[in-house]
Amino acid sequence: MSGDRSFPPRTLVEKIWDAHVVAEDPGAPTILAVDLHLVHEVTSPQAFTGLRQRGLTVRHPERTVATADHSVPTTPRGLPFLDPMAAAQVQQLDTNCREFGIPLHGIGDPSQGIVHVIGPQLGLTQPGMTIVCGDSHTSTHGAFGALAFGIGTSEVEMVLATQTLLQRRPMTYEVRVDGTLAPGVGAKDIILALIARIGVAGGTGHVFEYRGEAIRALTMEQRMTICNMSIEGGARAGLIAPDETTFAYLKGRPHAPQGAAWDEAVAYWRTLPTDEGATYDKSIVIDASALEPMVTYGTNPGMGIPISGRVPDPAAAGDPAHGRALEKALAYMDLTPGQAILGQAVDVVFIGSCTNGRISDLRLAAAALKGQHVADTVRMMIVPGSDEVKREAEAEGLDEIFRAAGAEWREAGCSMCIAMNGDQLKPGQYAVSTSNRNFEGRQGKGGRTFLASPLTAAASAIAGVVADPRLLPGIEAASGIGGR
Amino acid sequence: MAEPFRSFTSKVVPLHAENVDTDQVVPARYLKITDKAGLAEVLFRDWRFNEDGTLKDPPFVLDQPGMAGRNFLLVGDNFGTGSSREHAPWALQAWGIRAVISTGFADIFRGNALKNGVVPVVVDPATHARLFTMIDANPDAELTFDLAEQGILLPDGTTIDFDIDPFAKLMLIRGTDEMGYLLDKLPAIEAWESAHPGRVDTRPEAAATG
Numbered sequence A: 001m002s003g004d005r006s007f008p009p010r011t012l013v014e015k016i017w018d019a020h021v022v023a024e025d026p027g028a029p030t031i032l033a034v035d036l037h038l039v040h041e042v043t044s045p046q047a048f049t050g051l052r053q054r055g056l057t058v059r060h061p062e063r064t065v066a067t068a069d070h071s072v073p074t075t076p077r078g079l080p081f082l083d084p085m086a087a088a089q090v091q092q093l094d095t096n097c098r099e100f101g102i103p104l105h106g107i108g109d110p111s112q113g114i115v116h117v118i119g120p121q122l123g124l125t126q127p128g129m130t131i132v133c134g135d136s137h138t139s140t141h142g143a144f145g146a147l148a149f150g151i152g153t154s155e156v157e158m159v160l161a162t163q164t165l166l167q168r169r170p171m172t173y174e175v176r177v178d179g180t181l182a183p184g185v186g187a188k189d190i191i192l193a194l195i196a197r198i199g200v201a202g203g204t205g206h207v208f209e210y211r212g213e214a215i216r217a218l219t220m221e222q223r224m225t226i227c228n229m230s231i232e233g234g235a236r237a238g239l240i241a242p243d244e245t246t247f248a249y250l251k252g253r254p255h256a257p258q259g260a261a262w263d264e265a266v267a268y269w270r271t272l273p274t275d276e277g278a279t280y281d282k283s284i285v286i287d288a289s290a291l292e293p294m295v296t297y298g299t300n301p302g303m304g305i306p307i308s309g310r311v312p313d314p315a316a317a318g319d320p321a322h323g324r325a326l327e328k329a330l331a332y333m334d335l336t337p338g339q340a341i342l343g344q345a346v347d348v349v350f351i352g353s354c355t356n357g358r359i360s361d362l363r364l365a366a367a368a369l370k371g372q373h374v375a376d377t378v379r380m381m382i383v384p385g386s387d388e389v390k391r392e393a394e395a396e397g398l399d400e401i402f403r404a405a406g407a408e409w410r411e412a413g414c415s416m417c418i419a420m421n422g423d424q425l426k427p428g429q430y431a432v433s434t435s436n437r438n439f440e441g442r443q444g445k446g447g448r449t450f451l452a453s454p455l456t457a458a459a460s461a462i463a464g465v466v467a468d469p470r471l472l473p474g475i476e477a478a479s480g481i482g483g484r
Numbered sequence B: 001m002a003e004p005f006r007s008f009t010s011k012v013v014p015l016h017a018e019n020v021d022t023d024q025v026v027p028a029r030y031l032k033i034t035d036k037a038g039l040a041e042v043l044f045r046d047w048r049f050n051e052d053g054t055l056k057d058p059p060f061v062l063d064q065p066g067m068a069g070r071n072f073l074l075v076g077d078n079f080g081t082g083s084s085r086e087h088a089p090w091a092l093q094a095w096g097i098r099a100v101i102s103t104g105f106a107d108i109f110r111g112n113a114l115k116n117g118v119v120p121v122v123v124d125p126a127t128h129a130r131l132f133t134m135i136d137a138n139p140d141a142e143l144t145f146d147l148a149e150q151g152i153l154l155p156d157g158t159t160i161d162f163d164i165d166p167f168a169k170l171m172l173i174r175g176t177d178e179m180g181y182l183l184d185k186l187p188a189i190e191a192w193e194s195a196h197p198g199r200v201d202t203r204p205e206a207a208a209t210g
């Protein structure tokens, strides 16, 4: 209990960890209990094969949930899969879930969607839980004050069989975000700014805890955007302590506790925030008031700059290895050291993914696109994060705004975030994307990605070049657009 | 399951690249498999092949003469970032890599690699630079990897010591895996579970309607 003075003060992460220790042998990692296991089609088939080979069953199918998201087409659902391998993989997931009794929200199910969008939406993601998935963006669920992290396929098999994992206790990293965001600057810009500062290995071995007034002011969906990209900063997980915003989001969701169980759960969740006096292994402070919209120029998410900034010069990089990496990135991106990023021509704009494919992201995009038109030279794809987000957007008429602006409105899935399903860049094309990775070829072989917020993406789609969302008409009002 | 991990002597594949992400190790479009077949061929696929399937000119390091069969990969800082795909160590292992040497590894990759007989070896920046200089000067230098002693023997007779999680080391040396260990612990898991009821029920019939 947080008020119990007999314990030394603990952080949020330590409290969750301590509550899930099953056993610890000397010299061995902790056996950590898993509350919720999310499964998708790409990282699970070999795990199920392993179970069959060993003659094992799934220990807790009722703590496991599956969906198909990565390789599913985002063309109308009636159309067949064009890719036989993708079709076979989705079919395999179906077979595996049936055989092992795992609830599946597959194609055609009203709850289908990106695994990190549907967990929260269904109320499965709750404070204080341990949550794993064979997917590095499992960190998203940390927005609820859950210890949530990605695992490999061997670990997926272990969790299926035992509902536990072998883990070493992570170190803790406090990310305090003070101040107030300016209009046109959002959650995506906070996380891109953090990663630009600490680099893609900055959080290795650590778990982030995001705190401070700028974090408290965020909605749950904005918090998810931040926690989602913890992995891009090298941390396997990133958490935000639960508060009234968290409880309000969860209340009444299908799998959230009900009635007396709800009150009991909330009482427990209130004990989770980091105790006063608890210490972290590392800390950093970011001033939200000083942030501009951020955009990446290179081939990892740490290569980001304020949108009014210039592409750095490899010759000015202090360290030779760093200079070489920068040179290689700029060659791939075909950008010139010292050039402005604003005004850089764009071929494709993608709004979607588990980072920015939720209803509030789409509302922001719609506010920017309303009465405007996407530049003739730009293909704009808008892909809802889940079927539910799609229905909600359509009920609000957002799809009409998108279509009228000349954007494509598609079915739910990972889509061009990972380009496994045919939604992809052509070699050499530039995209502004609201997803989380700008690695070489991530959005299609030879494709070049600028990561940015939904507002920056929409502003760039209209302008046909990388554009500053702060210059959008009505940006003050658009920034106030809320969500959950 | 796996074979016990034995010491080996091999030449080195040097890869001058920092922050190599697992999308480069195995591009996402090759993740549609439901088994582990064919991964050696797609290792670093987009750095090795042109659009039309021909090898790049000059060839990527893996395809240069004499590289096939080497067991060491020496690579720039912070290897294995990004996606959790275990296809990355599967592909490295299938190609023949048994130890990757860098100044650092992403957490998920490190764990995945150790479960697949690929040992991530962290060296300090000075040692890292020295190794690259040595291999660039003598590309056929042979190193000996000794897991039990946690050392890599260099041609000049010196040894680089490295750290490894003692539990992971034991698993590698015995050729056993974590699943076996966890299954042995089922009584403890059962006892814990009886005192800690499940926090959530994922079944549709457990969902509140309305």
Ligand code: SF4
Pocket (backbone or CB within 6 Å): A069, A070, A114, A115, A116, A135, A137, A353, A354, A355, A413, A414, A417, A418, A435, A436
């Ligand atoms: S949207 Fe992208 S990052 Fe998110 S789960 Fe899908 S592929 Fe991974």
